[in-house]
Amino acid sequence: MQRFSYLLGSLLILLLGCQTGPHLYHVKGTVTHHGNPVPAGVIFFDPDLTKQNDGPQGFAFIKDGVYDTAAKGSQGIIGKAYVVRIRGFDGKQANELPMGQPLFLEFQKAVDFPLQDSTHNFQVSGK
Amino acid sequence: MSRSEKRAAFTLIELLVVIAIIAILIALLVPAVQKVREAAARLQCQNNVKQVGLALHGFHDANKGFPKAGELSTQLSWHVFVLPFLDQLPLYDRFNLTPGTYNGSPNNMGPGRNEIALNLVSVYQCPSSNLRQMATNSPPNNVNLSEIMSGVIPYTTHYYGVMGPLGTNPATGAPYLMDPNGMATHGGLALQGIFLRDVAVLANSKVGVKAVQVSDGTSNTLMVGELSWVNDITGTRYRSWVRGCDAAPVCAGAKNVVNGINSPSITLFNEISFGSMHTGGANFVLGDGSVRFISQTINLGAYRSLASYDGAESVGDY
Numbered sequence: 001m002q003r004f005s006y007l008l009g010s011l012l013i014l015l016l017g018c019q020t021g022p023h024l025y026h027v028k029g030t031v032t033h034h035g036n037p038v039p040a041g042v043i044f045f046d047p048d049l050t051k052q053n054d055g056p057q058g059f060a061f062i063k064d065g066v067y068d069t070a071a072k073g074s075q076g077i078i079g080k081a082y083v084v085r086i087r088g089f090d091g092k093q094a095n096e097l098p099m100g101q102p103l104f105l106e107f108q109k110a111v112d113f114p115l116q117d118s119t120h121n122f123q124v125s126g127k
Numbered sequence: 128m129s130r131s132e133k134r135a136a137f138t139l140i141e142l143l144v145v146i147a148i149i150a151i152l153i154a155l156l157v158p159a160v161q162k163v164r165e166a167a168a169r170l171q172c173q174n175n176v177k178q179v180g181l182a183l184h185g186f187h188d189a190n191k192g193f194p195k196a197g198e199l200s201t202q203l204s205w206h207v208f209v210l211p212f213l214d215q216l217p218l219y220d221r222f223n224l225t226p227g228t229y230n231g232s233p234n235n236m237g238p239g240r241n242e243i244a245l246n247l248v249s250v251y252q253c254p255s256s257n258l259r260q261m262a263t264n265s266p267p268n269n270v271n272l273s274e275i276m277s278g279v280i281p282y283t284t285h286y287y288g289v290m291g292p293l294g295t296n297p298a299t300g301a302p303y304l305m306d307p308n309g310m311a312t313h314g315g316l317a318l319q320g321i322f323l324r325d326v327a328v329l330a331n332s333k334v335g336v337k338a339v340q341v342s343d344g345t346s347n348t349l350m351v352g353e354l355s356w357v358n359d360i361t362g363t364r365y366r367s368w369v370r371g372c373d374a375a376p377v378c379a380g381a382k383n384v385v386n387g388i389n390s391p392s393i394t395l396f397n398e399i400s401f402g403s404m405h406t407g408g409a410n411f412v413l414g415d416g417s418v419r420f421i422s423q424t425i426n427l428g429a430y431r432s433l434a435s436y437d438g439a440e441s442v443g444d445y
Contacts, residue, residue: 021424042391047427049297054428057387061360073358073391075423087394098269098361098393105311 022055024076027113028068029121031086033103037065038124039091040099043084045069048110051081062088079115083108086122165255165405172253172285172353172403173410173418178213179250179286179351180412185212192334193350196288196322196381197371200330202229203240204371204380205322206251206284208333213250218243222369229370234276241274244281244367251284251368255404256355259283261365269364269393283365285355287401288381289411291320292431298440303431306376313377314385314395319435321350321414322381324372338414341436345414348436352401353409354382361393384434388423421445 027045031038045058058077060067069076086107089099107124137145186209187193194205201224210219223239236242252259260280263270274281292303293315304318316324323335341348357363370379378397386392388409389402403409408422414436421430425445432440 021422024424042394044386044390044392046294049295049428050300054297054426056424057390057427057430059387059390059392061391073360073389075387075390089394095270095272096364096396098364102311102394 022078024056024058024069025079025113025115026068026070026076026117027058027060027120028066028070029119030065031062031067031088031122031124032065033088033124035123038062038086038088038103039064041086041088041103042099043067043086043122045077045113046083046085047078048081048083053078053081058082062086077113079113082111082113084111084120084122086124088124168254169405172255172355172405173420175250175253176286176351176353176410176412177416177418179209180416180418182209182212183350183412184416185209187334187338190333192332192337193321194333195325195329195335196290196378197325197373199325199372199374200226201240202227202371202373203369205288206248206368206380207371210248213248215248218246218248228373229367230274235274236276240369241281241367242276244369245276245279247282248284248368251286252282253285253353253355253403253410256285256357258355258357258363258365261367262357262363269362271366274367274370281367281369284368284380285353285403286351287354288322288351289320289349289434290322290324290378290381290383290397291317291436292384292434292438293317293398294385294431296435296438296440297428297432298438303435303438309375309377309397312395313375314383314397316372316376316378316397317383317385317434319438320381320384321348321436324376324378336436341414343432343436343438343440346417347433347442348414349384349411349433350414352382352411353403354399354401355409356389356402356404358391358393361391364393364396364399384431387427387430388421388425390423 041062047053047055055078060069060074088103090101092100194208197204230241306316366379372378383398385398386400390400392400401409429445432442
């Protein structure tokens with residue numbers, strides 16, 4: 001019986017070990033285009049390889065000008081140097097346009113993230 | 128006799144206790160059964176991608192190279208050309224291989240092309256995903272009307288060729304090679320993956336990349352990945368499984384590796400991200416035919432490096 005419980009315990013530890021990946025921090029904030037909230041879009045956080053930072057990509061949806069990587073279907077970041085890429089759309093869905101017409105070309109910005117959950121707001125201007 | 132008269136029935140408390148115990152047991156059992164069902168589906172899904180990988184090797188043996196992502200002349204996908212190696216020769220023989228669009232008239236049927244996608248090829252679908260066709264009822268309405276045949280929707284596939292990575296190659300610091308044609312609308316086409324886009328010089332060739340060209344090593348290069356996710360926020364953009372690439376250039380049967388696994392990358396058709404309904408990752412078959420379940424927390428640099436066949440990147444553990 002004791003041997004069995006040891007086995008069960010080690011199996012549990014093994015299973016828990018499989019579940020853990022890198023620790024991810026969450027980012028949230030607002031995205032505006034010419035001062036107006038971006039109705040729909042996606043925000044990607046690419047680890048900046050040129051600054052020797054490799055990690056999982058972070059991503060989140062933008063809805064009515066806000067995003068949060070803690071939301072369902074999103075993923076957080078490991079912190080440090082990232083390149084943030086934002087695609088914003090007018091939110092008027094149509095055939096082959098899942099988020100509507102693009103408001104601007106992909107917006108990119110290099111950001112140094114802290115090693116904790118943080119809030120970052122992005123102001124996009126131009127087409 | 129007197130004993131049975133004494134206890135003719137259960138008391139209410141006894142009944143409640145029994146019901147409570149049964150309820151607890153069922154509550155324990157039901158999630159376990161669901162998990163086993165998903166595990167079986169995941170295994171079936173892995174087996175399918177393995178079969179697809181073996182079929183591609185069969186194709187390579189017969190034709191001295193891997194198929195192109197899609198043929199420009201017929202607009203058919205590589206999925207069509209490996210059918211003989213999946214015991215589907217009768218289906219393959221029905222295809223019209225003369226030049227034309229995959230969804231030519233009448234009724235977007237081809238003919239002899241899109242209409243054959245009314246056949247479900249089960250090895251091209253992952254049982255963990257319940258979406259077997261283009262979704263026409265999803266709120267985002269990502270519908271391609273020009274492949275619906277008199278109201279009938281063709282079947283799709285959940286396994287897509289890897290066209291290669293986009294972004295910066297960590298080994299050289301230079302951008303990965305790509306065809307920027309249609310970059311803003313469809314995402315352009317990556318050029319360093321095992322599935323190569325078709326161009327005029329390749330028009331008479333059945334093959335694109337050959338295994339000897341895979342200088343990163345076939346065991347370090349992603350060949351086919353799973354794209355079977357369903358997302359109720361973005362909807363989906365599944366298309367007919369016979370549909371390949373056109374001159375736009377738009378590729379249905381193969382995708383660029385730009386964004387992470389299970390990311391909401393859907394707006395640009397050529398870079399719809401790989402992903403699945405399994406927890407936390409997706410299945411891939413590598414160039415050597417081995418199947419890996421890759422976690423969505425894989426480093427983005429490593430993931431893109433794996434997508435190229437000649438990038439000379441060093442990929443650590445993943």
